[in-house]
Amino acid sequence: MKDKDKKSAAAPEDEKLHISKSIFETSREMQEKADEEARLKREEAQRKYEERQKKAAEARDKRLEEERLELLRLKTGVIEESETIREEEPEVVKQTFFQKVGSFFYLNKWWLGIACVLVFIGGLLVYDYASRPRPDMIVLMIGKNNELGEMSDLQDYLSQFTPDNNNNGKKLASLYYIPYTGIEKEDFVNSVPQKLSAEMQNSESVIVIANKDIATAVTPEDTFVDLTALYPDNPHIEGYRFMLSDTDFAEKVGVAKEVVTDDWFIAIRKPQDLVYSKKENMQETYDRDFAVFDAIIQDLS
Numbered sequence: 001m002k003d004k005d006k007k008s009a010a011a012p013e014d015e016k017l018h019i020s021k022s023i024f025e026t027s028r029e030m031q032e033k034a035d036e037e038a039r040l041k042r043e044e045a046q047r048k049y050e051e052r053q054k055k056a057a058e059a060r061d062k063r064l065e066e067e068r069l070e071l072l073r074l075k076t077g078v079i080e081e082s083e084t085i086r087e088e089e090p091e092v093v094k095q096t097f098f099q100k101v102g103s104f105f106y107l108n109k110w111w112l113g114i115a116c117v118l119v120f121i122g123g124l125l126v127y128d129y130a131s132r133p134r135p136d137m138i139v140l141m142i143g144k145n146n147e148l149g150e151m152s153d154l155q156d157y158l159s160q161f162t163p164d165n166n167n168n169g170k171k172l173a174s175l176y177y178i179p180y181t182g183i184e185k186e187d188f189v190n191s192v193p194q195k196l197s198a199e200m201q202n203s204e205s206v207i208v209i210a211n212k213d214i215a216t217a218v219t220p221e222d223t224f225v226d227l228t229a230l231y232p233d234n235p236h237i238e239g240y241r242f243m244l245s246d247t248d249f250a251e252k253v254g255v256a257k258e259v260v261t262d263d264w265f266i267a268i269r270k271p272q273d274l275v276y277s278k279k280e281n282m283q284e285t286y287d288r289d290f291a292v293f294d295a296i297i298q299d300l301s
Contacts, residue, residue, distance in 0.1 A: 135174035
């Protein structure tokens with residue numbers, strides 16, 4: 001009796017297990033069926049795609065073959081015109097004004113960028129030139145003497161004799177200091193030969209303050225005016241030179257007397273044809289600046 005009851009109690013559990021297995025199997029079968037259908041659809045889609053590609057390739061090959069044969073007929077003179085081969089004209093895309101402007105800037109952005117940089121630099125140079133003080137006169141100082149050329153009041157001393165030639169209400173004599181030594185290597189490092197050549201070959205300045213080293217760069221007798229006839233009784237005159245060491249020049253320009261050694265002098269250039277200027281232009285500068293040169297001679301004598 002007890003065994004029968006045990007069998008009766010176990011029966012429902014077996015039925016539940018069988019039902020659970022059936023549900024899982026059914027679900028699995030349905031999933032497998034869905035996967036199979038999806039696979040078949042993918043294969044069908046791939047087959048149709050390959051057929052379209054094959055037909056397109058066949059059509060293209062056929063068209064190319066027809067065009068080749070048509071071109072051959074044209075070349076051999078069998079036909080004069082072809083309905084198959086035609087030159088395709090590019091489609092013109094209409095653009096609005098703003099689209100054209102945008103395209104222009106896009107296609108030329110690098111060149112426009114470079115142009116903007118150049119314009120900016122040019123503007124700075126123009127501004128610098130326009131705002132720079134315009135001298136009424138230029139005096140050259142040729143010879144290495146940093147105390148005299150860079151730390152003295154020489155430019156202020158010269159300016160007091162200078163008239164207002166450019167009519168700007170100010171009197172300014174600009175001192176161009178060229179530290180010439182005659183030593184090739186040292187002068188080359190400081191770009192002195194280029195500066196000296198540029199200034200001596202233009203007519204913007206005729207008054208020169210220099211020392212003995214200048215005789216290695218120019219021929220003084222051909223370059224400067226002989227002052228003996230202009231100042232016959234002046235004890236500081238030696239040919240083309242007005243010597244500065246025995247005058248109060250050092251005191252007036254604010255340097256120690258030993259700074260102005262006995263080879264420093266002031267001279268004035270002869271008007272003559274130059275590389276960058278004609279004799280007539282240099283004569284105008286000479287006639288204008290000689291009064292200043294004479295005033296300096298009189299002040300130091």
